[in-house]
Amino acid sequence: MPTYGGQPFEPLPFGDELGGGPTNPEYVVSATISIDTRPRYVVDATIAIDTRPRYAAEAIVEFPPLTYAVGTAIEINVGTSYSVSGTIEFLPYIYAVSATVEFDPASAPYKASATVSFRPDVHAAANAATVWWNLSVTLGGTDITTRLTGDVTVEREEDASALASLVYVPTTGSLDPLMWLGKEVKIWWIQLNSAGVEQNRRLRYTGLVSDTQWDADNRTVAIQCTTDLQGLFDRLTRAQIDEMVPGSWSEWVFSEDSRGWSYAEDRQSTTENSIWHDEMRMVQNTSVRAAVSPTYTFGDDDRLEDQAQLEYADRQSITNVMNIALDYRFERKRHREVTFSWQPYSVVGSGGVASLCMYLNDPYPLCQRSMVESAANGNGWVLQGEIRYIPVWPAGSYNCGGGDLKVWGFEEVPWGQYIVTRKQNFTQWCIGAWWKSAKRWLQTVTETYSLQVRCSDSVDEIGELVDSIDYGVESQADNSGWESSLDDTGYPAGSLVINFGDYYLDSTEDDSAGRDVLDDVQDMVLAIASANLVRAHRNTGVTFRAPFQPMVRLDQTIKLDSAGLVAQGKVRRIADTFGLESGEASTEIELAISRHNGTGLYTPSALTPPAQPAPPTETPPSTRVHLDLYLGGRLASPSLPEDANGYLADYQYDPDTVLVPNWYYNPDNPNVKTYGQQFIAIAPDIDEAYTDPAEVTATQVYEVVVPEDLLELTA
Amino acid sequence: MPFQFYTDAGLTSALTGNLEVNTSPTTFHLWLGHTSTGKKVETATGSGVNNITIAVYDSATGSGHPTTDVKLATTTGGLGAGGQSLTIGTSLNGGTAGAYEFYCKVTDSLGGAGASTELTIETPNLVETSI
Numbered sequence: 001m002p003t004y005g006g007q008p009f010e011p012l013p014f015g016d017e018l019g020g021g022p023t024n025p026e027y028v029v030s031a032t033i034s035i036d037t038r039p040r041y042v043v044d045a046t047i048a049i050d051t052r053p054r055y056a057a058e059a060i061v062e063f064p065p066l067t068y069a070v071g072t073a074i075e076i077n078v079g080t081s082y083s084v085s086g087t088i089e090f091l092p093y094i095y096a097v098s099a100t101v102e103f104d105p106a107s108a109p110y111k112a113s114a115t116v117s118f119r120p121d122v123h124a125a126a127n128a129a130t131v132w133w134n135l136s137v138t139l140g141g142t143d144i145t146t147r148l149t150g151d152v153t154v155e156r157e158e159d160a161s162a163l164a165s166l167v168y169v170p171t172t173g174s175l176d177p178l179m180w181l182g183k184e185v186k187i188w189w190i191q192l193n194s195a196g197v198e199q200n201r202r203l204r205y206t207g208l209v210s211d212t213q214w215d216a217d218n219r220t221v222a223i224q225c226t227t228d229l230q231g232l233f234d235r236l237t238r239a240q241i242d243e244m245v246p247g248s249w250s251e252w253v254f255s256e257d258s259r260g261w262s263y264a265e266d267r268q269s270t271t272e273n274s275i276w277h278d279e280m281r282m283v284q285n286t287s288v289r290a291a292v293s294p295t296y297t298f299g300d301d302d303r304l305e306d307q308a309q310l311e312y313a314d315r316q317s318i319t320n321v322m323n324i325a326l327d328y329r330f331e332r333k334r335h336r337e338v339t340f341s342w343q344p345y346s347v348v349g350s351g352g353v354a355s356l357c358m359y360l361n362d363p364y365p366l367c368q369r370s371m372v373e374s375a376a377n378g379n380g381w382v383l384q385g386e387i388r389y390i391p392v393w394p395a396g397s398y399n400c401g402g403g404d405l406k407v408w409g410f411e412e413v414p415w416g417q418y419i420v421t422r423k424q425n426f427t428q429w430c431i432g433a434w435w436k437s438a439k440r441w442l443q444t445v446t447e448t449y450s451l452q453v454r455c456s457d458s459v460d461e462i463g464e465l466v467d468s469i470d471y472g473v474e475s476q477a478d479n480s481g482w483e484s485s486l487d488d489t490g491y492p493a494g495s496l497v498i499n500f501g502d503y504y505l506d507s508t509e510d511d512s513a514g515r516d517v518l519d520d521v522q523d524m525v526l527a528i529a530s531a532n533l534v535r536a537h538r539n540t541g542v543t544f545r546a547p548f549q550p551m552v553r554l555d556q557t558i559k560l561d562s563a564g565l566v567a568q569g570k571v572r573r574i575a576d577t578f579g580l581e582s583g584e585a586s587t588e589i590e591l592a593i594s595r596h597n598g599t600g601l602y603t604p605s606a607l608t609p610p611a612q613p614a615p616p617t618e619t620p621p622s623t624r625v626h627l628d629l630y631l632g633g634r635l636a637s638p639s640l641p642e643d644a645n646g647y648l649a650d651y652q653y654d655p656d657t658v659l660v661p662n663w664y665y666n667p668d669n670p671n672v673k674t675y676g677q678q679f680i681a682i683a684p685d686i687d688e689a690y691t692d693p694a695e696v697t698a699t700q701v702y703e704v705v706v707p708e709d710l711l712e713l714t715a
Numbered sequence: 716m717p718f719q720f721y722t723d724a725g726l727t728s729a730l731t732g733n734l735e736v737n738t739s740p741t742t743f744h745l746w747l748g749h750t751s752t753g754k755k756v757e758t759a760t761g762s763g764v765n766n767i768t769i770a771v772y773d774s775a776t777g778s779g780h781p782t783t784d785v786k787l788a789t790t791t792g793g794l795g796a797g798g799q800s801l802t803i804g805t806s807l808n809g810g811t812a813g814a815y816e817f818y819c820k821v822t823d824s825l826g827g828a829g830a831s832t833e834l835t836i837e838t839p840n841l842v843e844t845s846i
Contacts, residue, residue: 109759112719112747112769113837116785117733121827184731200830203735232723240724243816244744280735282722282743553738 122200123551125191127302131547132192133585135578136201137166139209139223140183144168148580149220154187154205156554157573158274158288158592159265162281164205164225167215177212177221184208185225189550189578189585202550204576206281227277234260244283247271252473252513252521253528270527272534276554286555288538290570290594290709294559296552303546304586308565310713313539313595315465320458320536320596322529323468324451328518330475332443333482333505334690335491337384337623340376340681342646343432344629347390355431356393356408357400364631364649365677366392366429371647375681381437382486390432395423437683440486442479444693445506447613449522453529453702457598458537467532471525473518477510498615501623515612522609530607530704537706538594542567548576548585558591559710568710569593594707605702613696618689625684632675635664640675645682648675718756718807718841721746726811733832739823742794747807747838748814752846755808759840763805767838769817771799775833779825785834786820794820808846 125131135152137145147169156162164187187205190198207225214221233241238249238259247267249258254266268275273285345355369389376383395409411424458465495503508515544560552558552574559568569591578585630640633650640648653665667674720730726748734743747769749756758765771782786797803815819836 109840109842110717111837111840112717113835114720114730114745115733115832116736116771116780116821116834116836118736118780118821118823118825118829118831118834119827120829186732202737203732206732232725232727235727236723236725237811240811243724279737280722280730280732281728551738 119202120200121551122191122202123296123549125200126548126550127546131585132194132196133548133578134190134192134196134198135580136186136188136190138184138186139168139180147171150580152187152578152580154576154578155574156276158276158554159268160276161229162205162207162227162277164207166223166225168221168223169219170221175221177214180209180212180221180223182208185223189548203279204550205279207277227281229275229277229283230261232283233264236260236264238263241267244285245275246273246285248520248524248527250517250521250524252517253471253524269531270524272531274554278553284555288535288570288592289707290568290592291557293557294568295556296549297559297561298544298546298589299561300563303544303560303562306545308542308544308560308562310565310567310711311541311543313537315462317539318458318462318465318536319467319532320455320462321464321466322453322532323466324449324453324525324529325468325470326449326451326522326525327470327472328447328449328474328515329472330445330513331477331479331482331507332445332694333440333479333492333507334443335438335440335486335495335503335505336621336686336690337436337438337491337501337503338381338625338683339434339436339501339623340625340627340683341434342372342627342629342681343390343434344647345390345431347393347431352393353398353400356398357404357406359393360398360400360406360408362651364633364651366426366431367433367647367649367679368428369430369433370428371677371679372430372433372681375679376435376437379437379681379683381439381683382488384436384438384488384490387433387435389430392426392429392431438486438490439683439686440483441686441691442482443504443691445615446693446695448695448697449610450697450699451522451526451529451610451702452700453526453533453607453704455533455537455596455704455706456602457596457600457705457708460599461597469525469529471521473513473521475507475510475513477507477514479507498618499620499623502621519609523607526607526609526702530702533704534594534706537596538569538592538709540593540595540711541572541590542569542593542711543588543590545586545588547587548578549574549587549589552587552589558589560591564714566710566712566714567591567593593711594709595711596706596708598708600705600708602703602705604705607702610698610700613698616689616694616696619687621687621690622684625681627681630675632673633665633667635669635672637673637675639673643682644675645680647679649677650674716750718747718749718754718809718838718843721748721814724811724814724816726750726814734819734821734836736821736823739821739827741821742791743819743821744816745819746814746816747803748811749809749843750811752808752810752813754843755806755813755846756841756843757806759842762842765839766805767803767807767841769801769803769815769836769838772835772837773833774835779831779833781824782834784822784824785836786822787836788818788820789816791818794818 135145135148136143137148137152148166149169150167152164152166154162154164164185185205185207186203189202189204191200193199207227209223210226210228211224212221241264245264245267247270249263249267258266264275272288274288276284278284346352347355372387376387393408397405397407400406409424409426410421412419412421491503492505495505497503542560542565552571554571554574557568557570560566571589572592573590575588625645627646629646630644630648631637631651632640633653650667651665653667663669666672722728722730722745724746726746730745756767757763758767769787771785771787773782782799785799786794787799787801788794788797789801797820801817807813807815
């Protein structure tokens with residue numbers, strides 16, 4: 001490595017040991033060292049700094065900038081911190097500097113640069129009566145123009161790699177044609193004047209050698225070139241393809257494994273675009289629709305004498321109705337609240353007295369609150385809040401009619417040497433209760449969107465040619481904890497109330513398959529269907545040949561105005577042939593003609609997804625459970641119903657108090673039904689309408705108007 | 716291989732020639748980057764402080780095409796209001812993830828009158844270092 005600069009550098013003219021120096025010291029100071037070379041990049045440097053004791057603090061050395069142009073000053077910024085009156089400042093201070101600075105020429109600064117090359121419009125020149133032309137072809141950067149023989153061809157088509165072929169006469173000596181594989185080939189068309197002097201040039205092709213073939217007899221190498229459109233995309237990540245191909249993509253619409261070119265095609269299918277490589281091998285995405293006005297018009301005099309060919313679309317290749325079935329499946333998180341009510345007695349006014357009198361006349365074990373609580377917590381539902389109890393009748397004397405005065409609620413207890421009467425404590429019993437319980441469960445819901453995208457103009461003429469496709473989106477939300485998530489806080493926020501006590505919350509918020517994703521998928525499938533119909537109606541083609549057309553591109557609209565055929569459409573394919581020996585250069589142009597042949601009176605629909613279908617109509621469930629009182633132990637007591645729900649008890653049997661005939665009350669009598677004592681609180685079953693998978697459907701028809709390109713035949 | 720312009724996001728297709736403007740307007744989709752993730756560039760002057768830019772330069776000011784024939788933007792939608800300079804930042808890392816994507820729209824205000832190459836898009840001098 002070369003070394004520049006003095007070794008050591010000369011002492012620099014600033015600072016001294018007494019603190020003198022520039023009037024207004026600055027941090028940046030400089031000295032100039034002449035460098036007699038192009039810009040370099042400093043990769044290493046050592047600087048020795050000799051400081052005076054007063055400035056014995058650390059020295060700070062910087063090298064900005066790190067690059068130097070010829071004649072530019074190298075700035076060596078040296079400062080040292082010192083304290084004057086307690087203030088830390090920088091003072092430029094160098095007594096002596098010695099440095100060795102090495103430069104690495106390979107690391108020289110550079111610019112990224114591209115020249116904008118404006119080319120004149122050569123359409124008129126290329127279509128003149130006489131055109132002098134030549135080609136300029138480079139292979140791997142080497143000009144091989146003078147070693148070409150035969151024809152050079154260039155062909156580009158929508159959604160395909162651009163191809164080229166040429167025949168090359170190598171220089172004498174041994175060779176290995178495989179060495180050219182992957183090498184870049186550029187083909188320029190050059191417009192000459194009659195003296196053979198270049199007037200203009202057009203880049204016509206940039207590609208890579210894909211195949212070589214040695215002709216041993218003629219000792220030539222046939223070279224095939226491609227722009228490798230598919231290979232280009234196969235080397236890109238999805239994110240990179242997103243940058244290059246408009247459109248949209250979803251794993252719910254396309255294969256999850258889609259990568260590279262397949263992924264690019266997926267995205268493209270959601271648009272009305274075609275992908276192609278231009279002459280610079282740049283990827284172009286342009287609409288398949290023809291423009292209203294043609295870029296160029298070719299009359300009979302402008303094309304070669306070959307018969308222009310018209311090829312009609314095969315009816316079977318046309319699709320004019322796309323039926324889409326899109327299912328969206330998710331879980332509906334349901335929450336139901338039910339009120340249990342056990343109030344067998346009237347406890348108000350005279351009714352309360354009557355119920356007490358009935359009880360006192362024929363008593364049975366009162367209901368314990370703990371039994372109610374056990375029943376409320378043991379039926380599979382979750383208690384919401386607290387159980388409200390109706391306390392037993394208050395202690396007192398009650399007139400039970402006919403002068404029958406009964407005392408209720410007092411007990412005699414010893415108090416020292418006395419027996420006293422006090423009110424009984426009834427807090428463990430109740431004569432009524434009510435509470436609210438809740439349950440949660442999941443219900444699978446499927447929304448089916450039945451969408452039809454049609455081109456009625458076409459249908460009216462050739463009948464329905466239907467293509468159907470199914471898509472499905474399934475919410476991925478994990479709701480496994482929903483049923484067990486219930487606590488005593490009631491229904492969750494955001495729930496939709498469909499009936500008093502009945503709530504639900506649709507699980508459609510997940511990122512991977514929520515309703516937002518569904519909306520995107522609907523937009524996508526409608527776009528795909530619409531684009532499919534547009535593409536399916538442009539299978540008619542018109543092909544003609546003209547002198548080489550340097551200005552014609554795949555994104556242009558061309559009109560052929562021939563005596564027997566007038567057609568206008570977007571260019572689908574361009575094939576150039578340069579006859580190096582014949583001197584003829586021609587271009588074959590294929591136009592895609594979009595036709596529906598209908599009246600054209602239909603208007604296109606906005607491709608707006610349909611509204612979410614309404615939930616299925618549900619019969620409001622009963623959300624109140626009435627619990628009864630069942631008393632056994634009497635011959636007249638009925639058999640206990642199977643669906644008994646409430647408090648079960650048996651009348652007390654006291655042989656000393658009951659009236660004759662005792663056998664009617666005796667629980668030992670096999671005809672006397674006894675129920676035992678328990679509290680049952682069975683919640684109502686949840687109807688299948690609320691648990692079975694639910695399906696709802698939304699239907700919508702969309703009209704697509706495909707272009708009707710000009711096509712007139714004259715006999 | 717330096718940091719340079721590419722015609723694809725994967726940095727597999729380097730721009731080896733000029734930006735050929737055969738029809739007007741022409742939009743070029745370009746990336747500035749380096750295939751190696753172990754490289755980065757900063758401006759040669761004011762490294763790490765000055766911004767790397769991509770700007771339009773005219774080697775023949777006052778004649779031929781004006782720089783306003785070229786518009787630069789980071790999106791196609793931005794080309795309408797695009798200017799003649801883009802600011803990338805104080806450094807640019809190599810690798811496809813670090814590549815700077817932009818669009819260059821060229822309009823031939825002289826109407827295809829003749830060939831000319833006086834306009835360039837370029838960065839300032841850059842110094843390349845290993846990360």
